[in-house]
Amino acid sequence: MGSVFAAMVSTAEAMRVMQRSLTIVENNIVNASTPGYARQQASLVAAPFNPNSQSTSGGVQSGPMESTRSASVESSVWKLQHNAGFAGSLRLKLSELERTFPLTEGAGLSAELDRFFNSVSQWSVSPNSPTARGQVLNRATKIAQAFNQTSLDLANAGARATTELGQTVDTINRLARDIVAINNQKRENFASSNDAGLDSRLHAKLEALSEIVNFTALPQEDGSVSVMIGGQTPLVIGNTSFKPKFPRR
Numbered sequence: 001m002g003s004v005f006a007a008m009v010s011t012a013e014a015m016r017v018m019q020r021s022l023t024i025v026e027n028n029i030v031n032a033s034t035p036g037y038a039r040q041q042a043s044l045v046a047a048p049f050n051p052n053s054q055s056t057s058g059g060v061q062s063g064p065m066e067s068t069r070s071a072s073v074e075s076s077v078w079k080l081q082h083n084a085g086f087a088g089s090l091r092l093k094l095s096e097l098e099r100t101f102p103l104t105e106g107a108g109l110s111a112e113l114d115r116f117f118n119s120v121s122q123w124s125v126s127p128n129s130p131t132a133r134g135q136v137l138n139r140a141t142k143i144a145q146a147f148n149q150t151s152l153d154l155a156n157a158g159a160r161a162t163t164e165l166g167q168t169v170d171t172i173n174r175l176a177r178d179i180v181a182i183n184n185q186k187r188e189n190f191a192s193s194n195d196a197g198l199d200s201r202l203h204a205k206l207e208a209l210s211e212i213v214n215f216t217a218l219p220q221e222d223g224s225v226s227v228m229i230g231g232q233t234p235l236v237i238g239n240t241s242f243k244p245k246f247p248r249r
Helices: 002-030 071-100 108-125 130-188 190-194 196-210
Strands: 044-046 060-062 215-219 225-229 233-237
Touching (some): 071 196, 130 225, 196 215
Antiparallel strands (some): 215 225
16 A cells, blocks of 8 residues: 555656746746847756655656757857947948948049049149149148048048947946846855846846957856956856946047
């Protein structure tokens, strides 16, 4: 009779374990589109079994919930996103310079320089020609206007770059504060380090940060994460964030 009861207890525990596993799978499906979420999986542990004891049922028990997140894969993704973000920003800035210094034949400052020197060359052939002198003066006026316009375009591009840099630094500081807040939650309750929701929030912030700056994320024993810009300059250490500096005009 004891063995029958032990088998029933073992079966009931196995059903609870399977129910927990199904709940984890359901949660994975619900959070499939959650930013930063990594699929969770249940671990199973064999319960102690003693065939000579009627009180020990054996069977299976639930182990700790495990995350499928890979630190090396995350790091590779962050680097690729940073490279893509840098390339995109560089393309936009080079496009602005291309409009200032167009490569189209007959356009831009270089074309005005060519026309000016051509007029000077023609004037040298007929130095007493009023028409040649007038053409040189006309081209000189044109090239002065071209220089002024180019200088204005470069000044405007520099002003836009400074504004965008300030906005980028503000975004970095905001993300750093968000990471500090998550670190505080993890440190206050170390059990929350296995919280899939909190973990997804953290990695969503890190993923957003990777589009702006290259960094290294170092997990700490207290559950927090330290973020080092370029692997050296601290941005987040525990519950402290450090503001990056940039030259202002």
